[in-house]
Amino acid sequence: MRTNWAGSHVYEASDLVTPTSVAEVQELVAVSPRIRALGSRHSFTDLADTPGLQVSLAGLPSTVEVVGDAVRVPAGLRYGDLATELAPRGLALANLASLPHISVAGAVATGTHGSGRRNPSLAAAVRGLEMVSGTGELLRLSGADLAGAVVGLGALGIVTSLDLAVEPAYDLTQVVYEGLAWPALLERLEDVLGCAYSVSVFTTWVGEEVGQVWVKERTAPDSGTGAPAEPVETLLAAGARPATEQRHMIAGMSVENTTAQLGVAGPWHERLPHFRMGFQPSAGEELQTEYLVPLSRAAEAVAAVRGLGEALREVLFVTELRTIAADDLWLSGAYGEDALALHFTWHREASRVHALVERLEEVLLPLGARPHWGKVFAARAEALAPLYPRWDDFLDLVTSCDPQGRFRNAWTERHLGI
Structure with missing residues (x-):
């Protein structure tokens, strides 16, 4: 039995093969009526599944x-x-x-x-x-x-x-701040989220204080693509204080799994992720959901979800709030507009999570929220299509590249309508 990373989906694919050359991949595609690529299995649904053959690319030459x-x-x-x-x-x-x-x-x-x-x-x-x-x-x-x-x-x-x-290459520091009150965050939401090179706000949505704010800052002037909008004094002025010990964003989880904090400078790849390679990331047995809302609607989205806080608390490990700059990629959650990402890490209780996801979509989809494609969401193709201006162009591209529908599956039928 093969499952995804979190054990939340059992793959129905008839077999998994690991080709060692691109030519072999071509041969497999040519003879397989249904086929899908399987990556690191971090998707939480049947996105990478197929009634046919799964292909792992881990066996291809690893030269960079x-x-x-x-x-x-x-x-x-x-x-x-x-x-x-x-x-x-x-x-x-x-x-x-x-x-x-x-x-x-x-x-x-x-x-x-x-x-x-x-x-x-x-x-x-x-x-x-x-x-x-x-x-x-x-x-x-x-x-x-x-x-x-x-x-x-x-x-x-x-x-x-x-x-x-x-x-x-560049170095960064990482500092976790605590003690930020909800009124202070809501009053200066964009300032807080933009106060450093990379900022993540972790919350369970209940209580007087937000939770944790993880701040990652370059130690030297950068190229101009990620300069802070405001200094970290934004957080201090809002009443937050730096943690004096290493933190995990989920209560009870081992801090040895997280990347170094406390303002100690280190290489980019050892500070930008929250979790260390070779250690268990996040909670492990979990489900995840995420929606990207236009940044112009961020305050409305946060207020709407906070209103569901009591309903979420028993099934939620933690929520992470982050910003993402706009791009021009057709099915990107930040297509054409900067976005606020609201990420939910759930206990692995599928029926309860799906019920809460439907409630979240009732308040977030009207704000233009787009789901993270690799995580748990409910919206089907008819609800998603209006959120993506190039939706029809993408479907035309799919038909052009895959005229026989080899890469289609139950997930694409539900969420793309093909």
Whole structure:
């Protein structure tokens, strides 16, 4: 029995194969009526499932190659492993997700992101990609063609490599602040979320105080793409205080799993994620949900969810609030507008979580909220289509790249209508 990372979904795929070459991937696609790529299994639903064959890309050559101002990365490589390849070369990515355990192709295809008022999603770093289409053809996409294909949900083909923008390596500090009261956060929500290079607010929605604010700041002037909107004094003025000991955002979890805090400077890849490579991230046996709301509606969204706080508390480990800069990727949660991400880490109680997800969508979808594609949500294609201006263009691209529907599954039928 094969399951996803959290054990919340048992795959129905007939088999899992691990090809060792792109040519082998092409052959598998050509002879398989139904086929899907399987990454690090961090999706919480049947997104990567199929009634046919699953393909792991972990067996492809793992060489990372510098190509101009980018690096060419094997699709199955995990971000933590990529970081260990880049660091000795003096190179870095502009951002990372909260855990480095996820594969590059899987994270990009689902619109996964880190945090930062001026930092777009991980998918925005893609400068080119190589993909096996539904006809078995090997395509290399760059330039304007990328906008529709990067956040592709595995529906266009099997991505075999990606070109990612890089920059000179840098160091960061990480400090956790506590004691921030709800009125202070609501009064200056955007100031708090924009007070450093990367900011995450953790809360359970109940009580007088918000919870924790994780602040990650570069130790030297950056290139201008992530300069703080305001200094960290924003938090101090709002009554927050720095924690004096290492913290985990979930009560009762081991702090050894989290990246170094207390203002100690360290390399980008050891501070941008919340969790350390090689250690259990988050809570483990859990479910996750996330919605990206236009930043212009952020205060309304936070107020609406706080109104559900008592209903959420028994099933919720923690919520994380982060900002993501706008991009032009067709199915991105931040397409065309900066966004506030509201991320929910739940106890693994599926029926209770799904009931709460429906309540969240009742208040958030009218605000323009878009779901994180790799996590648990309820909205179907008819409700999602109006939220994405290039929705029909994406479906046309799917048909063009996969005319026989090899990459379609129950998930694409529910949430894309194909």
